[in-house]
Amino acid sequence: MKKPSPTSQQEPTQSIDLDRDGNAAELFAALLDTADTGLVALAPDRTICHWNQWMQTRSGLSSQEVMGKALHDVFPETGMGRVSVAIEDCLKFGMPAVISPSLNQGALPLSPLPQFAASFDRMEQSIRVHPIKTKNNGTLCSLIIRDVTLAVQRDRLLRKQASELADLVTQSKRSEDRTKAILQNTIDAILVASDDGTIEPLNSRAQELCGPEGDPELRNIIRFLLPDSDHIQITAPPPDRLLTDLGTGVIEVLAFTKTGRTVPLEVAISHFSADQRYHYIITLRDISQRKRHEMEIQRTMAELERSNSELEQFAYAASHDLQEPLRMVSSYTQLIARRYQGQLDDTADEFIHYAVDGTQRMQRMIDDLLTLSRVGRHGKPFHPVPLDDLFDAIVVNFKRAGSAPEGNIVREGHLPTVTGDASQLLLLFQNLVSNGLKYSDPENGRVRIFAADTPGSYRIFVADNGIGIDPQYHETIFEIFKRLHGYGDYAGTGIGLAICKKITDRHGGILSVTSAPGEGSTFCVELPKELPIVAATESM
Amino acid sequence: MIDLSELEHDTISELINIGVGRAASSLSEMVEQPVELTVPRITFVERFSDTDLASKPNEVVSAVSQTFDGPFKGEAMLVFPEERSLELVRSLLKVEVPLDTLTDLEQEALMEVGNIILNACLGSISNVLGEPINCSMPSFRKRESKSLLDVEGGGLNNGNKPVLMILHVQFMLRQNDIDGYVLFVMDLDSIQMLRELVRRFLANSLG
Amino acid sequence: MAQQRSVLLVDDSKFARLLVKAFISSNFSNWEIDEAEDGNKALEMVEGKSYDYLLLDFNMPGMNGLELGEQLRGRFPDAVIALLTANIQQEIQKKAASLGLEFLAKPPTEEKIRDFIAAQEAAR
Numbered sequence A: 001m002k003k004p005s006p007t008s009q010q011e012p013t014q015s016i017d018l019d020r021d022g023n024a025a026e027l028f029a030a031l032l033d034t035a036d037t038g039l040v041a042l043a044p045d046r047t048i049c050h051w052n053q054w055m056q057t058r059s060g061l062s063s064q065e066v067m068g069k070a071l072h073d074v075f076p077e078t079g080m081g082r083v084s085v086a087i088e089d090c091l092k093f094g095m096p097a098v099i100s101p102s103l104n105q106g107a108l109p110l111s112p113l114p115q116f117a118a119s120f121d122r123m124e125q126s127i128r129v130h131p132i133k134t135k136n137n138g139t140l141c142s143l144i145i146r147d148v149t150l151a152v153q154r155d156r157l158l159r160k161q162a163s164e165l166a167d168l169v170t171q172s173k174r175s176e177d178r179t180k181a182i183l184q185n186t187i188d189a190i191l192v193a194s195d196d197g198t199i200e201p202l203n204s205r206a207q208e209l210c211g212p213e214g215d216p217e218l219r220n221i222i223r224f225l226l227p228d229s230d231h232i233q234i235t236a237p238p239p240d241r242l243l244t245d246l247g248t249g250v251i252e253v254l255a256f257t258k259t260g261r262t263v264p265l266e267v268a269i270s271h272f273s274a275d276q277r278y279h280y281i282i283t284l285r286d287i288s289q290r291k292r293h294e295m296e297i298q299r300t301m302a303e304l305e306r307s308n309s310e311l312e313q314f315a316y317a318a319s320h321d322l323q324e325p326l327r328m329v330s331s332y333t334q335l336i337a338r339r340y341q342g343q344l345d346d347t348a349d350e351f352i353h354y355a356v357d358g359t360q361r362m363q364r365m366i367d368d369l370l371t372l373s374r375v376g377r378h379g380k381p382f383h384p385v386p387l388d389d390l391f392d393a394i395v396v397n398f399k400r401a402g403s404a405p406e407g408n409i410v411r412e413g414h415l416p417t418v419t420g421d422a423s424q425l426l427l428l429f430q431n432l433v434s435n436g437l438k439y440s441d442p443e444n445g446r447v448r449i450f451a452a453d454t455p456g457s458y459r460i461f462v463a464d465n466g467i468g469i470d471p472q473y474h475e476t477i478f479e480i481f482k483r484l485h486g487y488g489d490y491a492g493t494g495i496g497l498a499i500c501k502k503i504t505d506r507h508g509g510i511l512s513v514t515s516a517p518g519e520g521s522t523f524c525v526e527l528p529k530e531l532p533i534v535a536a537t538e539s540m
Numbered sequence B: 001m002i003d004l005s006e007l008e009h010d011t012i013s014e015l016i017n018i019g020v021g022r023a024a025s026s027l028s029e030m031v032e033q034p035v036e037l038t039v040p041r042i043t044f045v046e047r048f049s050d051t052d053l054a055s056k057p058n059e060v061v062s063a064v065s066q067t068f069d070g071p072f073k074g075e076a077m078l079v080f081p082e083e084r085s086l087e088l089v090r091s092l093l094k095v096e097v098p099l100d101t102l103t104d105l106e107q108e109a110l111m112e113v114g115n116i117i118l119n120a121c122l123g124s125i126s127n128v129l130g131e132p133i134n135c136s137m138p139s140f141r142k143r144e145s146k147s148l149l150d151v152e153g154g155g156l157n158n159g160n161k162p163v164l165m166i167l168h169v170q171f172m173l174r175q176n177d178i179d180g181y182v183l184f185v186m187d188l189d190s191i192q193m194l195r196e197l198v199r200r201f202l203a204n205s206l207g
Numbered sequence C: 001m002a003q004q005r006s007v008l009l010v011d012d013s014k015f016a017r018l019l020v021k022a023f024i025s026s027n028f029s030n031w032e033i034d035e036a037e038d039g040n041k042a043l044e045m046v047e048g049k050s051y052d053y054l055l056l057d058f059n060m061p062g063m064n065g066l067e068l069g070e071q072l073r074g075r076f077p078d079a080v081i082a083l084l085t086a087n088i089q090q091e092i093q094k095k096a097a098s099l100g101l102e103f104l105a106k107p108p109t110e111e112k113i114r115d116f117i118a119a120q121e122a123a124r
Helices: A024-033 A053-059 A081-093 A149-184 A204-210 A216-225 A288-340 A346-377 A387-401 A422-438 A496-506 A533-539 B006-031 B082-093 B104-129 B188-206 C014-027 C039-048 C065-075 C090-098 C110-123
Strands: A038-042 A048-051 A097-099 A125-133 A139-147 A189-194 A199-201 A251-256 A262-274 A277-286 A383-386 A409-412 A417-420 A447-453 A457-464 A510-515 A521-528 B036-045 B060-069 B074-081 B139-144 B162-172 B177-187 C006-010 C032-036 C053-057 C080-085 C102-105
Touching: A024 A053, A038 A053, A053 A139, A081 A097, A081 A125, A081 A139, A081 B006, A081 B104, A097 B104, A149 B104, A189 A204, A189 A216, A199 A204, A199 A216, A204 A216, A204 A277, A216 A251, A216 A262, A262 A288, A288 A346, A346 A496, A383 A387, A383 A422, A387 A409, A387 A422, A417 A422, A417 A521, A422 A447, A422 A457, A422 A496, A422 A521, A496 A510, A496 A521, B006 B036, B006 B082, B006 B104, B006 B162, B006 B188, B006 C014, B006 C090, B060 B082, B060 B104, B074 B082, B074 B104, B082 B104, B082 B177, B104 B139, B104 B177, B104 B188, B162 B188, B177 B188, B188 C014, C006 C014, C006 C039, C014 C032, C014 C110, C032 C039, C039 C065, C053 C065, C065 C080, C065 C090, C080 C090, C090 C102, C102 C110
Parallel strands: A409 A447, C006 C032, C006 C053, C053 C080, C080 C102
Antiparallel strands: A038 A048, A038 A139, A097 A125, A125 A139, A189 A199, A189 A277, A251 A262, A262 A277, A383 A417, A447 A457, A457 A521, A510 A521, B036 B162, B060 B074, B060 B139, B074 B177, B162 B177
16 A cells, blocks of 8 residues: 655655555545445444445435444345345355346335436445455455446336337237238229329239239320329320210229220229329229119110000000090980980980990090100100299189189299299199199189299199098009099099109109198199209100 | 366265255345256366357357456356347346347346356355355356357466366246356366365365 | 164265265264165165155255155154255245255255254154
8 A cells, every 4th residue: 555656756746645644544434435336344243334425325324323233233124135145155255246236126225316216216226245355364345336226217218118119010010911901902903103104003903903914005094094294105095995085073994804804994093192292092993793784774774765655655546546436436425415315215315324424534534545645755845934824824724614713723922933844744733733623622622832942852732622632542643543532523534643643753753742531632743953864865 | 187086076066056056045035936046967178169158159148257266266157148148137037028138237137147156156165165265246248159268368277278167057937947057167277176175175074 | 862863865966975974973973874866766765674864855866855755754754854955945945844844954064964963853
């Protein structure tokens, strides 16, 4: 320890000789007090013989309190198994020891610094146990205690973050797998195209259609369908590949497979931007099935139209041809009635009356049948028809026929202008009004006409205060020759409402009734504001 | 050259076994799970290349080393292939989130494990033979097994070829068994001294 | 203490057997001491002879000390059977106690062996 340097005489500052400058033990103790680690020395009898400032601060025990005591007396509540064994091995056999924080949490009951107090009950410590040989061949034991709480906290944080990262990776992997699976298993072919002209199939169906085994023309068609791009040369695809006119919103193209099959595809294009570039998502849907269904429907429609018109043709021909002989029967029975009335007996008069009545009824039925067949065959083009004017005409007709007392046809409010065949609409509403009057008390019978508006249609109501209709017949009354009453009670052929129904149908509308016995009936004609395609084309 | 009698060999084995037995007890208590340690065999070799460890020269190993000095001197080390050392520390610490390499704290824990085992072996020999041994603090090293014994700055066996006493140790833990090695690297003089001390002890004890 | 007793030492380490044998003979001069290097050998030996003391190592190839102790306990209900081991784990100590086995920590020293036997003799 006493080692004066030979050059110390020449040095301007003198080196310190501890023996000369004071009590060496005190000086060393003062030095040890400046250390930022805990320093404890134990005598061979296991009692504490040094306890530096750091230990005093962290344990809250002053040097005076612990000197001369054994460590387990200072910290009675701690088992200190490992520490005690290490001290024992050190003093007995001179063995040094490492006491790590991981294997011995808080080996000594020392307080953590305030900033760690929330998450740590004790300071995390890394301890070294050293034997120290003394001059007279004894052994002391020194404990050097480092505060590693910060390191432990960082380690915990690191593990937490590592685990979170691992979770995140697993999660995003799982969601990516899921997205991939969804894409792969989508029936539609999905491709992505960039504005530089590259087209990439995203799933197996897309690979089938546009890959090396697919239709080489398809990529060209897709490029053609995408919005214009300056730097890509595009050649128009063969016209037979485009099934629909561009600009209609629905794009259908035709693909040829290697096996020679043609596949109609519906193309949908959406876009997104990423990496400051435009990308298009192209969805190709195989519409073979739908196309087959469309064809099927078209064929059935044509078939139906043909048989319908045949039927009308027949009805017309039959009723027209029946008219001639009937007129003859009718004329002669009327002649007999006029000429021989009262000249034969009463029974003969009665028979003649029945014959005349029968021929007249038959005449009316044939007339109505002709009318019915004409609804389909002789329809006129549709025009705007102001219903107010139409009902003016109907009222005039009834007045002229004298079949309706003044004021029993009441219009409530303004009626709309609809699109249709004016003469057929006249027939329709005249039939409904007549029907309403027919089944009412002639004196008090009253028919009200009013209209209502829905977003897509006009509803015109014809309501009477007559006998009403039992709900069980509401469906059947529109069928041809359907009569609910005997001939004697109410006049009519049973064709009137069938004609109304047919006219409403032709106008794409719906004819319905609400009624109860004794409470009158309300017929509703609902006509669309915009004509359905079928009705529109038929009317052309 | 290393002409140990069967009894001498057996004595050293027994001393070592007593040591690792004590170490196992300490470890069990510390990690609150049963830890068993056995030394199935002890071999003496003259060249490191004759050891099992040398069969994979490029394998990275973790080693905790303590030098010792006394009537016989040298270096004692606990050696594991790096993966085994990770496994061991994690089993002992019940780590839930393993990282790819030993963290500083895990490395220190491994140092403590090595310290406990090496102290126990050296202490057992020293205690029974009645000869004090001075040990250094443990140090940690991680390197390829072929350069395990390379010592920076000369080394302690300068000139003298070392002799290796190799203990194959097995850690039997709750979930798994982990194999490692304890190496005692001594020069020839030291090993002769060790043999001499064993002979003397046997002579005294058995009268 | 003049009583003559028979002792069986079971340990795979010849050194350990020699050591314990030396400690016993120097304190109890005329006792009869037999040795076995493993459990099977020990079981063979007890077929032909009964013992007052059986000192068993724990870590042995084949049968361990606890397994052997359990079998010997049944055969010699009155004998002193002790597990002699460096492994002083609580779990093993508890098992030993539950089988009625004594427990002696390695390394064996002369005082340890002498005091143990003297205490057992006094209790007889």
